[in-house]
Amino acid sequence: MRAFLQLCFLRFFPAWFLAFILASVFHSHFVLFELVALNIDIPITKWAYMVFADMRGLALTYGMIIAVALAISFFIAHLLLNRLKKTDNSIAGQSKSNAITILMFGVAGAVGFFVMLVAMQPILNVTLIAGARTWMGIIAQCFAGFVSGICFAKLS
Numbered sequence: 501m502r503a504f505l506q507l508c509f510l511r512f513f514p515a516w517f518l519a520f521i522l523a524s525v526f527h528s529h530f531v532l533f534e535l536v537a538l539n540i541d542i543p544i545t546k547w548a549y550m551v552f553a554d555m556r557g558l559a560l561t562y563g564m565i566i567a568v569a570l571a572i573s574f575f576i577a578h579l580l581l582n583r584l585k586k587t588d589n590s591i592a593g594q595s596k597s598n599a600i601t602i603l604m605f606g607v608a609g610a611v612g613f614f615v616m617l618v619a620m621q622p623i624l625n626v627t628l629i630a631g632a633r634t635w636m637g638i639i640a641q642c643f644a645g646f647v648s649g650i651c652f653a654k655l656s
Contacts, residue, residue: 502636505611509653511655511656512652514572514575514651514655515570515574515609515648515649515651515652515655516563516566516567516570516648516650518647518651519565519566519570519609519613519644519645519647519648520555520558520559520562520563520566520604520644521555522643522644522647522648523562523566523613523629523641523644523645524551524554524555524558524562525551525555526561526631526637526640526641526643527554527558527629527630527631527632527637527641527646528550528551528555528631529551529631530534530630530631530632530634530636530640531554531630531631532547532550532638533550541595543581562629565616565620566613566616568616569612569613569615569645570612570648570652572612573608573609573610573611573612573615573645573649574605574609574612574649574652576608577604577605577607577608577649580604581600581601581604584600585597601653601656602649602650602653602654604649604653605650605652605653606647606649606650606651606653607646607649608649609644609645609646609647609648609649609650609652610642610643610645610646610649611642611645611653612645613641613642613644613645613646614638614641614642614645617629617632617638617641617642629641636649
């Protein structure tokens, strides 16, 4: 039980929180940049208000979806790493093993975000995250997952 709580509070929660903050900020900025492209003037105070309002508004929905996506992704990455360590004896160096772990969890976070975004379209019949309607927006969201995976691996 103690190991589970450590996993949740010392590794997963900070990684999820970082992913949610980045994803929410990226989402907000992509939407606001599109409004600016339409010649809509947005004062910096309104810009900041909208970013924080999006964070608050997305926390229970998008935040929970991110948590599920990352939990599944990190679990799969953990299983793959265990299998890799059992079958590949060449991963002897500690620094090489750490680099592979960090990269594996980073990629797992990015892939988890991509799958989550792609899956939301047919399930909800709408692109829930307006900031992910373009390829650059999707890449930005996946980057949030990648950074989250690196954070998760570094905290282990």
